Amino acid sequence: xxxxxxxxxxxxxxxxxxxxxxxxxxxxxxxxxxxxxxxxxxxxxxxxxxxxxxxxxxxxxxxxxxxxxxxxxxxxxxxxxxxxxxxxxxxxxxxxxxxxxxxxxxxxxxxxxxxxxxxxxxxxxxxxxxxxxxxxxxxxxxxxxxxxxxxxxxxxxxxxxxxxxxxxxxxxxxxxxxxxxxxx
Numbered sequence: 001x002x003x004x005x006x007x008x009x010x011x012x013x014x015x016x017x018x019x020x021x022x023x024x025x026x027x028x029x030x031x032x033x034x035x036x037x038x039x040x041x042x043x044x045x046x047x048x049x050x051x052x053x054x055x056x057x058x059x060x061x062x063x064x065x066x067x068x069x070x071x072x073x074x075x076x077x078x079x080x081x082x083x084x085x086x087x088x089x090x091x092x093x094x095x096x097x098x099x100x101x102x103x104x105x106x107x108x109x110x111x112x113x114x115x116x117x118x119x120x121x122x123x124x125x126x127x128x129x130x131x132x133x134x135x136x137x138x139x140x141x142x143x144x145x146x147x148x149x150x151x152x153x154x155x156x157x158x159x160x161x162x163x164x165x166x167x168x169x170x171x172x173x174x175x176x177x178x179x180x181x182x183x184x
Contacts, residue, residue: 025158032146036167039139043170046132057124058182061117065184125182140169 149155150164 021154022158025155029146029150029155029159029164032142032149033164035142036139036146039135039142043132043135043139046128046135050128050132053128054125054182057121058184061121062184064117121182136170143167143169 147166150159150161151166
């Protein structure tokens with residue numbers, strides 16, 4: 001009788017150990033699968049950030065550049081009036097136009113900064129692309145952990161491949177090696 005209890009106890013212990021191993025493997029696979037889904041959502045969030053931010057930045061820089069163009073054009077035209085002036089009254093009128101244009105320029109836009117705006121736009125574009133690249137790298141790293149887990153020797157025996165399919169890493173779309181253009 002003692003032998004049968006030992007055999008039954010051993011079988012029960014083996015079943016419990018197998019169940020605990022399966023449960024642990026399954027729960028880890030679920031966790032890794034959720035990590036993969038989150039990493040992909042993070043990539044999507046960075047794409048959305050780019051889609052929201054870049055057009056706004058470009059419009060802002062375009063508007064500032066157009067404003068400065070108008071100011072500089074007004075000052076240049078007023079200066080040209082001095083060059084073309086022939087009489088003292090023409091000089092006086094041109095001088096007033098220059099003073100008015102310069103005063104308006106500094107009241108409306110105290111500093112000519114379009115170059116700085118373009119540099120800031122470039123920095124924002126670079127930062128955005130770096131965030132996307134990092135999110136893609138994180139996604140691929142997460143997939144590596146997931147795929148390594150589900151394809152392990154014992155884990156592949158325990159886990160259903162339909163429930164836990166092998167995931168593919170980020171692959172660039174055809175033509176994506178060409179950077180998007182920003183038109184001014």
